[in-house]
Structures are given as C-alpha cells and as structure tokens.
Amino acid sequence: MDYPAPVQKLIDELRRLPGIGPKSAQRIAFHLLRGTREDAERLGGSISRLMDGIRLCRICNAITDAETCAQCTDPGRSDRTICVVEEPHDILAVERTRDFKGRYHVLHGALSPLQGIGPDELKAHGLIERVRLGGVDEVILATSPTVEGEATAAWLARLLKPLGARVTRIAMGVPVGSDLEWSDEVTIAKALEGRRDY
C-alpha cells in the first residue's frame, strides 16, 4: 500500500536526516499527523527559518547569526591559542569544559578521499592565514581519533609547523573517572602508547 503523496514525501525527506531510518521516519510522520495543525506549522516554521540569518563566522567558520561568532569576539579570550575541530558542534564539547580560553577553527569535515573529501573541500585556508599573520603560539589539533581525523591532523601539522607555531595533538586514552578494569583493551593499548614521563 502507498501512503498519500504528502505523507510519503515527508517520510522520504525525514529519511535523509542522520540517524533516521525508514521505521523512525514513518513513526515521526504519523506522530505529526496525529497532532494539531499548529504543532506541525510551528515545526515547519522553525525548519524554514533555520537558514535565515545563519552563516559561518568570517574568522573561524563556526555557525553564527552575526558576522563573527561569540568566541571570536569575546575580549576575554586569547588569540594566542587556536583549537582546531572538525565540526561546529565539537566547539560545544570543548566549551563545556569551561577551561579553554583560546579561539577556535572549524574545518567542516576531515580528509576522506573515499567520500571525495580532499584538502580543497576543507575550510583550512583561513586557519593558515591566521597563523601566518602571527600572534599565534599554539595550534591544538582536536580532530577525532579516527583514521580520517589522524590524517587531517597530520596534514595540518605539515602545513602549520613551518609557520613557526607550536602544533599539538589532544591525547587519546582511558576516560577519566572510569575504572581501568572496565575500559576496553584497545583504548588501554592506545593510552599505553601515548604514555608520558612523570
């Protein structure tokens, strides 16, 4: 049996979202059908207004509704350290620590030739320029500990080091506060590999 066209169209659109399979798409569509017209319009409205006034920060590529983002304009933060992340939401993860008082740079992805992502597809040019202009002491590469994230870090390190900044990579290992006993072997092996002098 085919659903009426508007329902099927909605299911098809929902299925294109990350983490939504055919069953979830169907469930969401029927949930909306059971609700009021106002509920559906409110959701539709926030989706259609999503792009209004949203852009990438001119300096760091974070998502913002102004020319530059809050982190780039905050006078309380230091320009001397830049933390490089893959995705805009990674900034929130680092911000939750409330310990990092430097600036950010968002690449919008990681190198992955299998998905057609090479250096030209990443937003790294602005980062190179910021470091080239001077005043940056350290660039922290906080890309993911995946094959792609590591390659991206290696590629950036190669570009940034000749510019004179210190380039560091975040540590990988056992989650803090968890028992060693309950960490998986691979994580512990990585942590051993990345051990440091005391």
Added chain:
Amino acid sequence: MQLLRVEIRDLRNIVRADLELGPGLNVFMGRNAQGKTSLLEAVGLLARGRSFRTETTASLIRRGQPSLAARGTGRDRDSETRIEVEVTADGRRLRIDGEDVSPQRFNGRLDVVVYATDRLRVIRGPMRERRQFLDRGAGALWPAYRQLHREYERVVRQRNAALESGARGLEAWDERLVETGAALRQRRGHYVARLQQALARAQAGRGEAYTVALTPAAPWDSDDAARAALAAEVEARRSAERRARMSLVGPHRDAVAITVEGQEAMSVASSGQARSVLLALTIATLDIYREETGRPAIALLDDLDSELDEERTTGVCREVAARSQALVTTAHPAWAERLDGLARRFHVDAGTVAPA
C-alpha cells in the same frame, strides 16, 4: 578454558547433541557428511560467535528450523562458566551464564585454533592467505593488533582513493601509511619470530625443517628504523603508485615465505607435506597462545588423517594432546582405536553422536 560439555541444537544436520568431552583428545569418527565437521563448527561458534567455514552464520541453521543454539560448559581455572550462542535468521544472541552480553565481552572466553582442508590455502594459495594466517593468529592474541590491522586497511583504502582521484593531499595519507604500516610490520614481525621459534622447537619430533619468514625482514631494531624503511619504499615507488593508482608497498603487500627444508613450500610441498606444514603451524599457534595467555586454546582438527600416514597422524595427536584439549574428526577410525588412553572416542552417524 577447557570444555566439559557441549550441547547443540539444530545446527546443519545435527538435531540435538549432548557431549561430555574429555580433557585431552576427543576423536569423532564417522563416514563423510554425517555431521563430524558440524560439531567442530559448533565449538568454533562458541569461541567466536561465528562459523570458521562460512560468512553467513544463519546458513548453519538446520533446514526448516527457526534457530540454532550451541551451549558450552567450561572450566577456567577454578570456576565454571556457561557460554551460549543462539542464531536466528535475524541475528544472534550471545550469553554468558544466561545473561545477554556484547560481542566484546563474549569473545575471548574460549579460543580455538583450527586445522581444516580448506586452510591448505595458507600453504599453497596466494600470498594474501599467508598474510591473513599471521594477522588472524596475532589478532586473536592482541586486541591492539586487531585494531591496528583494521586502521591500516582503512588507511590503504583512503590512500588508494586519493591516488585514484589524483587530488592533492596525498602527503597526509603517505604519513598515515608509514605510521600505521610500520607499526603493523613491527608487530607482525614479532609474531613471526615467535612462530619461527615454536616451529624450530618442535622440529626434533618431526624431522623436517619448516620455517616462516617475512620479506622485507621484520621486525626492525627500532620503530624509527621501521618507519624510515617504509618511508623510503613509498618514496621509491611514488611514480609507479601514481601510474597504478593504488598503494604498492606496505604490510598489505609484504611477502610471507613458508619453507620446507629451505625451499618454498608453495612450489615444492606434496599434498601430504603441505598438510604436515599446516599442522606444524597449527601446533606452533597453540604454543604461542599458551605462552602469551597462560591458558590453552582448543584445537579443532578436521579430517586430521587425510593424506597423512598413520605414524604422522598419531604423532600429531600426541603433540596436540600434550598441549591442549582437542576435537579431532576422522573417516578412518582404525588408527584412533589404537590411541587407547589418550583419546575419548565418539561415533557420528546421520547427525547423531554417541560415545564409542
């Protein structure tokens, strides 16, 4: 873990089987296609959650049945554990002492080392089979080896895609190939050295000299030296790689030589010799497993006596029994009957198993 008891339901042609296993050799005798191999497969399933014969675990379910189950009761040091695998068309459930667990928690409770006719590819098949034999053996011992191997394969795929597209950014993938490739070569080299030692130790009982070696020779004296060597190979093959549009150097292309009396086994070994070499490698694998983990793996030896003379067969049985618990299948029970005291024997007939 030593298996005390194995219960099987609806696996291939086995309707139901309930076996009390002995601590040493357990010999399953029967004509072909009676279900002998399926018994070993059930134990393989208990060890790894999947079959060593087929990729599609659901194809093990007996025709017309909704599911299969295998349950093992084992002793590890002082405690008894019950491990269980249930397979349906939709998937599988793994249990320890009745509780559902993840594959990570399940795997490693029981480990097996398999000898079977199709594994002769390791001796006589293409090079990839020999690399896979090493990676499987070392991967069973070291989780970090498994992870590194996965990572390296992903790096090669990404780097091949980069070479294929001819886009910029290859340097980053060169760097990752050298980093992960050199690390894998070092680990693989250490494993081969261990295998080589174990093969040499067992030579006295066997007579013939078997060796296993890698080209380029690994491990290097230091990780830095391994990286420098691979970086130089990448550099030397750069234009060839650009033409071929794929990665031509690294552990995925390294050669593994297995020799008999100094000559490459692939070209000189008779069928019987090839089996003898594979058995020697199987026993060496059991040795390393025990040295490394402090407990024995279970040997699954399918069709052990095929193309081997009786003397060599019973010799292997004695060697294996001295090392671990083993499940052995044979279509020719004569020699097995002379293993008195060393083996517990079972008859397998039309999917049913009974003590002999």
